[in-house]
Amino acid sequence: MAKTGNLKAALAVFWSFFGVRKRRDYDDDAQSLTPRQVILAGLIGAAVFVLTILLVVYAVLQLMQ
Numbered sequence: 001m002a003k004t005g006n007l008k009a010a011l012a013v014f015w016s017f018f019g020v021r022k023r024r025d026y027d028d029d030a031q032s033l034t035p036r037q038v039i040l041a042g043l044i045g046a047a048v049f050v051l052t053i054l055l056v057v058y059a060v061l062q063l064m065q
Contacts, residue, residue: 009037013045 012029015021 005033005037006041009033009041010045013038013041017045017049 008029012021012025012033015025
C-alpha cells in the first residue's frame with residue numbers, strides 16, 4: 001500500500017463516518033482503493049473514535065469530582 005493510498009483510504013473512511021460524500025468521490029474511491037485498505041482504515045478509525053469518546057468521558061468524570 002502506498003502512502004497516498006493509505007491517506008486516501010483514511011479520508012474516505014473519515015468522510016463516511018461523518019456521513020458526507022459526493023457521489024463522484026465515492027466512485028473514485030471505489031475504483032482506486034482495495035477492500036483491505038478500507039477495512040484497515042475503518043478499524044483504525046473506529047478504534048480512534050472509541051478511544052476519543054472514552055477519553056472525553058474520563059475527563060468529564062474527573063472534572064465532576
